[in-house]
Amino acid sequence: xxxxxTVVERELRLYLRGIVDLIGVWMFFGIAIAMLxxxxxxDPEILSRIAPGAAWAIALLASMLSLERVFAPDQRxxxxxxxxxxxxxxxxxxxxxxxxxxxxTGLPFVxxxxxxxxxxxxxxxxxxxLACALLVGTPALSLIGTVGSALTAPVRRGGILAALIVLxxxxxxxxxxxxxxxxTLKGRDSGPYFSVLGAFTLAAVALAPYAGSAALRxxxx
Amino acid sequence: MPEASGGCDDALVxxxxxxxxxxxxxxxxxxxxxxxxxxxxxxxxxxxGKSSLLRILAGLLEPSAGSYRPPERGTFARSxxxxxxxxxxxxxxxxxxxxxxxxxxxxxxNTVEPILQRVGLGAFMDMPAGWLSAGQLRRLAxxxxxxxxxxxxxxxxxxxxxxxxxxxxxxxxxxxxxAAGGSAVVTAPTDIEMADAQRLELAVG
Numbered sequence: 001x002x003x004x005x006t007v008v009e010r011e012l013r014l015y016l017r018g019i020v021d022l023i024g025v026w027m028f029f030g031i032a033i034a035m036l037x038x039x040x041x042x043d044p045e046i047l048s049r050i051a052p053g054a055a056w057a058i059a060l061l062a063s064m065l066s067l068e069r070v071f072a073p074d075q076r077x078x079x080x081x082x083x084x085x086x087x088x089x090x091x092x093x094x095x096x097x098x099x100x101x102x103x104x105t106g107l108p109f110v111x112x113x114x115x116x117x118x119x120x121x122x123x124x125x126x127x128x129x130l131a132c133a134l135l136v137g138t139p140a141l142s143l144i145g146t147v148g149s150a151l152t153a154p155v156r157r158g159g160i161l162a163a164l165i166v167l168x169x170x171x172x173x174x175x176x177x178x179x180x181x182x183x184t185l186k187g188r189d190s191g192p193y194f195s196v197l198g199a200f201t202l203a204a205v206a207l208a209p210y211a212g213s214a215a216l217r218x219x220x221x
Numbered sequence: 222m223p224e225a226s227g228g229c230d231d232a233l234v235x236x237x238x239x240x241x242x243x244x245x246x247x248x249x250x251x252x253x254x255x256x257x258x259x260x261x262x263x264x265x266x267x268x269x270g271k272s273s274l275l276r277i278l279a280g281l282l283e284p285s286a287g288s289y290r291p292p293e294r295g296t297f298a299r300s301x302x303x304x305x306x307x308x309x310x311x312x313x314x315x316x317x318x319x320x321x322x323x324x325x326x327x328x329x330x331n332t333v334e335p336i337l338q339r340v341g342l343g344a345f346m347d348m349p350a351g352w353l354s355a356g357q358l359r360r361l362a363x364x365x366x367x368x369x370x371x372x373x374x375x376x377x378x379x380x381x382x383x384x385x386x387x388x389x390x391x392x393x394x395x396x397x398x399x400a401a402g403g404s405a406v407v408t409a410p411t412d413i414e415m416a417d418a419q420r421l422e423l424a425v426g
Contacts, residue, residue: 002325002328003326006322006325006326007326010322013314013318014311014313014314017313017314018313076307077307077308077309077310077311078305078306078307078308078309079307079309079311081276081279081281081303081305081307081309082303082309082323082365083326084281085279085280085281085301085303086323086326086327220281221282221283
């Protein structure tokens with residue numbers, strides 16, 4: 001536990017010292033959502049129908065933007081060797097990295113959900129379902145993304161490659177996250193969709209640390 | 222080459238270690254024993270596998286053959302500390318923050334400030350590490366080894382970028398470590414003066 005807390009604190013400190021990169025990610029989320037009504041047109045009918053899917057797709061892409069920050073800098077300056085030597089187990093290191101990544105890229109999207117919901121014409125009733133769905137689903141994005149980042153740790157400018165590897169794995173999150181929001185908006189029972197979304201995140205919590213650990217060992221030899 | 226006999230007091234016992242990178246064999250059948258309080262100096266030309274040997278001993282690289290027994294931690298806080306080519310310094314953190322992080326990970330009993338004084342960074346503690354010179358960065362990396370309180374130090378060209386005062390610090394700390402019963406494996410590109418050290422020379426294979 002000391003290890004997890006120490007590493008997460010260090011990650012957050014490093015993210016905050018390079019806050020410009022982070023603001024870029026948050027602004028991508030905000031601007032992409034603000035642009036959508038401009039390009040689609042202000043018709044609330046169309047807008048509110050595509051809003052849940054659009055919000056999720058933008059959140060997914062924004063979360064992939066910062067994958068290069070997860071392992072590549074530590075690999076370059078030699079810190080990754082020592083993190084692995086000090087970690088009680090490598091999966092715990094992956095978990096710490098994912099948690100820190102989620103705190104700076106997943107959680108802010110949850111907090112920006114009210115803005116997104118209103119900008120996309122979902123009205124106030126869309127705020128709560130979108131925030132909940134993002135809260136349940138985005139941890140899976142960070143966990144899967146961290147595995148992709150581990151796979152591309154030694155690759156120069158590996159962020160795009162990581163995103164390409166990761167995106168297919170995240171499609172279930174996208175589908176069920178979107179369905180959870182849109183079914184709620186239609187007034188139907190969205191419980192099953194939220195359950196599947198939650199199950200997906202729990203499965204990622206259980207599996208991604210081991211996948212990431214195997215990835216790190218494979219690419220660094 | 223020293224024979225691997227291996228008593229209980231030996232910090233490190235290595236038997237028949239071989240390393241291949243790609244198709245090329247870097248070294249094969251390397252055996253040695255480093256007893257407590259001893260220092261093994263590994264020399265050899267560029268590309269002879271000095272760094273790979275150290276990475277294997279640190280557990281960061283799989284050997285293609287052979288075995289090694291890393292030490293129990295004994296009276297020390299940890300078993301192994303490893304210093305690679307890269308300094309593992311975050312330029313966005315201050316000197317103090319850099320060392321504090323590794324100290325907390327290592328569960329170090331020592332406090333950070335005296336260690337930074339010892340390596341000559343006492344006046345730079347609150348400076349961003351990005352402002353340090355190459356030699357000062359190496360000193361900061363060295364301070365990480367000191368605070369870890371490990372029984373076996375694996376140092377890959379620790380004197381790189383160090384000035385003569387820095388080298389003196391390194392030598393003093395190695396002597397202090399050995400006096401406390403610790404041991405070390407140190408690589409160097411050329412044979413350097415090192416009091417009563419064992420020597421292992423790797424050739425380009």
